[in-house]
Amino acid sequence: MIETELGSLRRSHYSAELDSSKDGTNVTVMGWVLTVRGHGNISFVTIRDKNGDIPIVAKKGNCPDEIREKLSSLKPHSSISISGIVKASEKSPSGFEIIPSEIRVFSEVKKIPPFEPLAKTVKNIDTRLEVRPIDLRRKVLQDIFKARSQVLTSIRDYFNEQNFTEINTPKIIATATEGGAALFPIFYYNKEAFLAQSPQLYKEQLTMSFEKVFEIAPIFRAEPSRTNRHLAEAISIDLEEAFVDYNDVMNRIAEIIKISLSAVNNYVNKNPETEFIIPKMPENIPQYSYDALVEKMEKAGVKIEWGDDLYPTNLKKIGLEGFYFIKDWPLGPKPFYVKSSRSNPKLSESFDLMFGDLELSSGSTRIEKRDELEERMKNKGMKTDAFEYHLGAFDYGMPPHAGCGIGLERLIMALTGTENIRDVTFYPRDIDRLTP
Ligand code: AMO
Numbered sequence: 001m002i003e004t005e006l007g008s009l010r011r012s013h014y015s016a017e018l019d020s021s022k023d024g025t026n027v028t029v030m031g032w033v034l035t036v037r038g039h040g041n042i043s044f045v046t047i048r049d050k051n052g053d054i055p056i057v058a059k060k061g062n063c064p065d066e067i068r069e070k071l072s073s074l075k076p077h078s079s080i081s082i083s084g085i086v087k088a089s090e091k092s093p094s095g096f097e098i099i100p101s102e103i104r105v106f107s108e109v110k111k112i113p114p115f116e117p118l119a120k121t122v123k124n125i126d127t128r129l130e131v132r133p134i135d136l137r138r139k140v141l142q143d144i145f146k147a148r149s150q151v152l153t154s155i156r157d158y159f160n161e162q163n164f165t166e167i168n169t170p171k172i173i174a175t176a177t178e179g180g181a182a183l184f185p186i187f188y189y190n191k192e193a194f195l196a197q198s199p200q201l202y203k204e205q206l207t208m209s210f211e212k213v214f215e216i217a218p219i220f221r222a223e224p225s226r227t228n229r230h231l232a233e234a235i236s237i238d239l240e241e242a243f244v245d246y247n248d249v250m251n252r253i254a255e256i257i258k259i260s261l262s263a264v265n266n267y268v269n270k271n272p273e274t275e276f277i278i279p280k281m282p283e284n285i286p287q288y289s290y291d292a293l294v295e296k297m298e299k300a301g302v303k304i305e306w307g308d309d310l311y312p313t314n315l316k317k318i319g320l321e322g323f324y325f326i327k328d329w330p331l332g333p334k335p336f337y338v339k340s341s342r343s344n345p346k347l348s349e350s351f352d353l354m355f356g357d358l359e360l361s362s363g364s365t366r367i368e369k370r371d372e373l374e375e376r377m378k379n380k381g382m383k384t385d386a387f388e389y390h391l392g393a394f395d396y397g398m399p400p401h402a403g404c405g406i407g408l409e410r411l412i413m414a415l416t417g418t419e420n421i422r423d424v425t426f427y428p429r430d431i432d433r434l435t436p
Pocket of ligand 1: 198229231238360364404407409
């Protein structure tokens with residue numbers, strides 16, 4: 001009888017803890033079946049665990065027939081444990097193999113997945129997304145998500161070292177904050193509410209009490225577009241800081257890019273077979289004013305009027321590559337909370353961080369005076385009554401403040417050379433996808 005329950009059995013070693021020096025040791029390993037090969041009296045099975053691969057060799061005569069037969073009947077992806085003895089082996093690429101004396105088959109695979117576990121590329125992304133938990137076992141995606149996890153850790157470490165407080169703000173909200181982006185309406189008891197497009201107003205308010213705050217959380221955008229860079233639910237790294245302006249925030253972003261890049265480089269150094277295209281970090285991230293880029297575009301024959309957005313196709317035409325900032329955008333299209341430039345009221349103290357033609361972040365100095373904020377809202381045709389919950393805070397000493405939001409998925413795309421945002425998202429949500 002082959003046991004199928006975990007019971008009190010526990011793993012003794014991960015793959016990374018095994019090598020030829022463990023020759024003769026009794027071990028219990030656990031994981032999923034990567035490959036199965038058999039030639040009559042011998043079965044070769046590879047198990048993959050969190051860290052890597054473990055070769056199992058079951059030969060007639062040195063392990064029970066029942067175990068050998070069970071191993072050779074397994075399909076890839078089955079979840080199993082093997083207890084046995086480590087044997088140093090020059091034939092094995094890892095320098096050892098395990099001779100099994102016990103097997104437990106926790107979950108046996110019933111279906112053949114639509115692609116091989118070792119497939120490097122699978123053309124149709126929808127085929128993969130339909131079986132996402134299996135897709136995520138592939139090495140290319142393991143590398144992306146493990147590197148992503150380390151980038152997040154290093155960003156959190158940065159904020160902690162810099163004395164920021166981690167916050168969580170409501171994701172069910174009453175009013176829009178980002179003019180251009182569409183909202184998802186929801187039923188909230190007997191009222192209409194929305195999923196938050198951004199933690200914007202709450203992170204601003206929290207600078208009154210905590211001065212330096214950050215949040216890493218989902219934002220929701222009812223994007224009607226089908227592109228490789230838009231999600232309906234994305235993760236935003238938001239920061240907000242009191243007594244600084246947009247120049248200080250751009251300096252922080254440069255530091256965040258630097259530490260994120262070094263987290264990815266560290267990952268690749270430890271996992272040299274990783275196939276990322278990692279960008280170079282310039283000594284200083286170049287800054288271009290909106291005005292300067294409009295002029296460049298005009299010279300390159302682009303039809304553009306002052307005040308127009310700078311579209312990716314036009315940015316490509318003027319050959320901008322790598323990381324750079326576009327700053328001092330026209331005030332008109334910017335959200336109501338963005339402060340105007342004191343030297344030219346048509347401009348704003350705002351910036352976007354770009355990577356080639358991909359926007360990674362936007363940020364600005366914010367308005368801290370209630371009168372100015374209300375006037376901006378009225379000019380934009382907004383109903384100030386609906387924002388009293390926010391405006392009221394400005395009656396109690398709002399500090400000057402600035403901040404930004406960095407799209408985590410887009411940052412990871414830039415750091416790893418990934419083309420499709422869905423490949424850096426565990427379970428992407430877009431106009432066509434609500435499951436799995
Ligand atoms: P913005 O709307 O520019 O600014 O968003 C900030 C960053 O979030 C990412 N992002 C997205 N990523 C994937 N799919 C989407 N649909 C999507 N929408 C946005 C981008 C973008 O640069 N409140 C301001 C930020 C601030 O000023 O602090 C805001 O939300 O990388």
